Amino acid sequence: MSWDATDFAILRALGADATLSAGALGRDLGLSQPATWRRIKRLQDEGVLAGRRVDLDAEALGFGVTVFLGVKLATKGRVSLEDFERAVTAIPEVQTVQHVLGLYDYRLRVVARDLSDFERVLRRRIMTLPGVGDVEANVLLSEERLAGPL
Template sequence: MIDLDDTDRAILRALLADGGLSAKAVGEATGLSQPAAWRRIRRLEEAGVITGRHITVNADALGYGVSVFLGIKLAGRGRASLADFERAVTAIPEVQLVQHVLGLYDYRLKVVARDIADFERILRRRIMTLPGVGDVESNVLLSSETRPLPI
């Protein structure tokens, strides 16, 4: 873990608001020169605090109007069944998130689909046929709000 000062936190807040900012723009937003901002950004990257910069794509604009969270309980147990499931599920493009979790289910997935009929097709033909799938629970996303980490 790295110790962050107020300037580091300001840099992170600026980059969380807009990951495409240049070092010059980050410097202007935080009161640093471009070289000083660049050095600090680089240090945060090297320490693993910043692991990448991403764009956000509107799924609705691309025709994916339905998001569904699935709880998956595997029928079989063991390292081989986990690896087989993970390898197969990550090959499905509509599966946007795969989380191995503790609790009632073994995995939590986020699946995007064009509509409910498309989701049903993905569920029946792709997810239910994956190796080791036992119980499945679906939760259709009605709305969401993404919040940045408190820095």
């Protein structure tokens, strides 16, 4: 797996705008559409380009509260990590599930319409999951840098 400056230019361009077509990208980079498409395909096959996505504005969609939850499992021996992960990923308000080292076993990013909606999600959905022990919530006040290209 060796990448050249053109491959990195393709990754930068798609990182900035994932909707770019191979034709438009090729025009910007001085490549033909088929050559650009082959490079994109190779980057996908090598696992470097893992997919394309659209970022939605949660607040514009009515989800005004974002909370990061640290979740410590109480019964790791009796409940498998896979059981917890399967159950927590089925909750639509849970946007990310990260298995981490440290004080907590998992870090969750949860969106809700407001704090009372978050409380409902926490009490009725998250706290009832298999193996959940300690939970710590941190409410997001502002986000200065959004996830983006490396």
